[in-house]
Amino acid sequence: xxxxxxxxxxxxxxxxxxxxxxxxxxxxxxxxxxxxxxxxxxxxxxxxxxxxxxxxxxxxxxxxxxxxxxxxxxxxxxxxxxxxxxxxxxxxxxxxxxxxxxxxxxxxxxxxxxxxxxxxxxxxxxxxxxxxxxxxxxxxxxxxxxxxxxxxxxxxxxxxxxxxxxxxxxxxxxxxxxxxxxxxxxxxxxxxxxxxxxxxxxxxxxxxxxxxxxxxxxxxxxxxxxxxxxxxxxxxxxxxxxxxxxxxxxxxxx
Amino acid sequence: xxxxxxxxxxxxxxxxxxxxxxxxxxxxxxxxxxxxxxxxxxxxxxxxxxxxxxxxxxxxxxxxxxxxxxxxxxxxxxxxxxxxxxxxxxxxxxxxxxxxxxxxxxxxxxxxxxxxxxxxxxxxxxxxxxxxxxxxxxxxxxxxxxxxxxxxxxxxxxxxxxxxxxx
Numbered sequence: 011x012x013x014x015x016x017x018x019x020x021x022x023x024x025x026x027x028x029x030x031x032x033x034x035x036x037x038x039x040x041x042x043x044x045x046x047x048x049x050x051x052x053x054x055x056x057x058x059x060x061x062x063x064x065x066x067x068x069x070x071x072x073x074x075x076x077x078x079x080x081x082x083x084x085x086x087x088x089x090x091x092x093x094x095x096x097x098x099x100x101x102x103x104x105x106x107x108x109x110x111x112x113x114x115x116x117x118x119x120x121x122x123x124x125x126x127x128x129x130x131x132x133x134x135x136x137x138x139x140x141x142x143x144x145x146x147x148x149x150x151x152x153x154x155x156x157x158x159x160x161x162x163x164x165x166x167x168x169x170x171x172x173x174x175x176x177x178x179x180x181x182x183x184x185x186x187x188x189x190x191x192x193x194x195x196x197x198x199x200x201x202x203x204x205x206x207x208x209x210x211x212x213x214x215x216x217x218x219x220x221x222x223x224x225x226x227x228x229x230x231x232x233x234x235x236x237x238x239x240x241x242x243x244x245x246x247x248x249x250x251x252x253x254x255x256x257x258x259x260x261x262x263x264x
Numbered sequence: 265x266x267x268x269x270x271x272x273x274x275x276x277x278x279x280x281x282x283x284x285x286x287x288x289x290x291x292x293x294x295x296x297x298x299x300x301x302x303x304x305x306x307x308x309x310x311x312x313x314x315x316x317x318x319x320x321x322x323x324x325x326x327x328x329x330x331x332x333x334x335x336x337x338x339x340x341x342x343x344x345x346x347x348x349x350x351x352x353x354x355x356x357x358x359x360x361x362x363x364x365x366x367x368x369x370x371x372x373x374x375x376x377x378x379x380x381x382x383x384x385x386x387x388x389x390x391x392x393x394x395x396x397x398x399x400x401x402x403x404x405x406x407x408x409x410x411x412x413x414x415x416x417x418x419x420x421x422x423x424x425x426x427x428x429x430x431x
Contacts, residue, residue, distance in 0.1 A: 034334075048405035048407070048415065051405065051407045052405060052407040055411050056407075058333075058334030058411060060334070061334050062330075062333030063334070065333075066333060066363070136364070137364035137366075138363060140363065140364050141366045141367075142333055143366075144431055145332060145333060148406070
């Protein structure tokens with residue numbers, strides 16, 4: 011691999027790792043606050059899958075671009091503008107319907123995304139995807155089920171589910187926007203053509219929302235672009251919370 | 265319990281062949297003592313996490329495959345493998361994590377499936393109450409006490425039980 015390809019793989023793998031880490035951290039905020047014990051376990055397990063993926067992607071990034079940093083440096087010693095996660099993952103925890111909306115909308119994306127990434131010419135990225143597909147398929151079963159139950163539930167659960175979808179919808183456009191390094195890697199068969207996934211994603215979303223008696227939102231897209239470091243104001247407080255130990259005691263480890 | 269003919273999956277057969285052809289049977293035998301910390305009736309080999317063990321110029325190399333990306337027991341398993349080999353006098357142990365091929369419950373042995381049921385956990389793909397054998401069961405939660413299990417209830421004997429998820 012040439013140097014520039016390695017730099018692109020570094021950026022791509024860090025971005026995918028950031029998605030997992032920030033989503034995992036938001037999910038972890040539910041621990042001790044979930045509506046039932048079963049949901050508590052489910053949310054914590056899903057959070058672990060996303061954080062586990064973040065570690066695998068960071069490890070792949072550091073193989074491609076070993077600049078002396080560690081996984082912990084990437085997670086705990088970067089500021090908000092250096093994170094490249096999509097902004098849907100950093101939106102505030104909200105109520106349970108927001109957690110369900112975010113989970114469903116991104117699971118519906120992750121399943122076809124990981125299926126495509128499993129065919130990457132980069133064996134490291136392909137292996138991470140192969141491992142994660144089964145997890146995301148399983149996550150989607152649960153998040154889809156909750157959309158149906160809340161949407162086709164009581165008047166209040168339906169209103170809240172619709173509200174949550176309307177809010178998060180503004181950040182879904184980013185799911186299908188590649189950044190420059192990703193475009194170059196796609197041409198080389200390494201990265202996924204994420205723009206092409208909008209059709210399959212919409213099919214899953216439309217069917218589910220129809221079955222849940224919900225309306226497909228028409229919220230206009232937000233102006234934020236997480237991949238370019240243009241984050242919502244919500245990422246910084248999340249990082250302050252997540253990085254507090256390393257800020258107070260730099261270099262601490264288990 | 266319904267009649268079922270146990271068969272060896274192709275994935276399981278490939279694992280058995282690899283182990284049969286292994287050059288270091290004594291290392292394999294040592295690691296048969298290392299159990300899954302969350303399901304202590306399964307060895308790491310039976311669980312499918314232990315993939316390979318061999319000797320190279322630097323010492324012993326162990327190849328392991330995680331069950332789930334975020335399995336919190338992975339580090340404990342690696343420590344247990346290290347400790348077992350150290351105790352047997354192998355000072356230099358290197359552990360390699362391999363992701364592909366991805367871990368699958370198809371790698372579980374027949375003995376492992378029986379051990380799970382005897383331990384009160386339904387085996388993957390066999391949704392039967394481990395207490396009374398009834399197939400009348402209801403899903404309570406897709407995620408159970410560990411990443412690899414879901415929670416069900418038997419509609420006949422009313423006992424809740426864990427199911428090792430098909431993966």
